[in-house]
Amino acid sequence: MPDTARSALVVLAAGAGTRVGAAVNKVLLPVADATVLGLSLRTALAVEDVRRIVLVVRPGEEEAVAAAVRPVLGTGEVLVVPGGATRHASEWSALQALRPDVEAGEIDVVAIHDGARPLASPELFAVVIDVARDLGGAIPVVPLTGAVDASFTPVTDVAGVQTPQAFRARPLLAAYEQAAADGFDGTDTAACLAAYPGDTGLRIGAVPSSPLNLKVTFAEDVATVDALLTRRG
Numbered sequence: 029m030p031d032t033a034r035s036a037l038v039v040l041a042a043g044a045g046t047r048v049g050a051a052v053n054k055v056l057l058p059v060a061d062a063t064v065l066g067l068s069l070r071t072a073l074a075v076e077d078v079r080r081i082v083l084v085v086r087p088g089e090e091e092a093v094a095a096a097v098r099p100v101l102g103t104g105e106v107l108v109v110p111g112g113a114t115r116h117a118s119e120w121s122a123l124q125a126l127r128p129d130v131e132a133g134e135i136d137v138v139a140i141h142d143g144a145r146p147l148a149s150p151e152l153f154a155v156v157i158d159v160a161r162d163l164g165g166a167i168p169v170v171p172l173t174g175a176v177d178a179s180f181t182p183v184t185d186v187a188g189v190q191t192p193q194a195f196r197a198r199p200l201l202a203a204y205e206q207a208a209a210d211g212f213d214g215t216d217t218a219a220c221l222a223a224y225p226g227d228t229g230l231r232i233g234a235v236p237s238s239p240l241n242l243k244v245t246f247a248e249d250v251a252t253v254d255a256l257l258t259r260r261g
Contacts, residue, residue, distance in 0.1 A: 034079040035157045036135045036197070037072045038122040041065050041093060041143035042086040042111025053089060055143040056096050057250050060257045063096040064244050067146035067253075070100040074150040075157075079135055082122045083143075084111045116213045116220065120204050130197040137161050138200055140217045141192035144244045146253055153192050156235050160194035164230030167193045167218050168237035187234070190241050193217045199228045 041055045055065035062070065072081050083106045085093045090108065097106070109125045111118035119140055129135040137160050139153060152168060159166035169187040195217065203224035207214065214220035218232060244250055 034077050034135065035075075035137040035139060035194070036080040036082065036126050036129065037075060037078055037153070037192070038082045038084065038119065038126075038138060038140045039065075039068055039072055039106075039143045040084050040111070040115065040118055040122075040140065041068075042084050042118045043115070043144070052092070053086060054244050054250075056089075056092055057244070059146065059250055059254050062100055064146050064250070064253070065093065065096050065143045066100045067257075068141065068143045068148070069097050069106070071146075071148055071150055071153070072141070073100070073102070073104040075153040076150075077157075080126060080129060081106045082125055083108050084118045084122050085109075086111055114213055115216065116207070119217060119220075120208060123201055123204050126197070127201060130201050135197050137194055138197045139192040139194035142243055145191055145241055146244065147256060148190075148192060148241050152235070152237060152241065153194075156192050156194040159233045159235055160196060163233045164199065164228065165193070165195040165218065165221055165232035166235050167232060168241065169234045170237045170239055170241070189216070189218065190237050190243075191216075195221060195232075196228075196230065199226050199230050202226055 057064050085108055087110045107125060109121050112121055126135060137157050139157055156166040156168060168190040170190060172186045172188045203220050206224045207220050212223055214223060240256060242249060
């Protein structure tokens with residue numbers, strides 16, 4: 029692989045986000061001086077050693093997304109691709125757009141992030157990319173408190189999985205190609221790699237994260253993000 033091989037970042041913004049109770053896609057909601065998606069993209073643009081950023085949008089929302097990201101884009105560039113009916117389909121759309129660079133060896137790691145997680149830091153992106161380059165894959169995890177099992181018995185040592193999730197590009201592309209052939213639809217990126225690990229010896233490392241890397245799901249989450257940003261200054 030060439031020494032110039034670098035990472036690619038995929039930002040998913042094609043979900044409906046109906047639980048937030050807004051009339052628009054939740055990633056387009058205003059927060060601080062931008063939007064939820066604008067904050068996520070601003071972070072992606074701040075990550076070093078990135079060759080390509082792919083923004084996956086819901087068909088019909090291209091103009092609204094452009095208006096949301098234009099204020100934070102500056103001189104940066106993003107490739108916009110249409111998403112699918114599911115998260116997996118949206119990820120597959122992004123990977124197909126990245127295929128030429130992956131096959132040419134110009135991209136060696138792909139990180140996939142929920143646009144609805146606007147507080148992920150550039151440092152978290154960098155760590156998961158480095159671990160993925162070393163092991164094959166990396167996912168951010170955070171301990172969960174108050175978890176119970178099916179009988180409502182408290183359980184410990186349970187972790188929640190967040191994004192960005194990063195993986196070596198060629199095994200990732202191969203897994204999604206096989207998933208497309210089989211009609212498999214995973215819940216997240218790691219689920220597809222778990223179903224189609226191939227013969228590369230790929231391992232997925234757990235990277236410690238923080239509850240602050242929250243996902244905007246409900247209306248109050250937007251206010252929480254705004255308050256956390258205000259406190260951060």
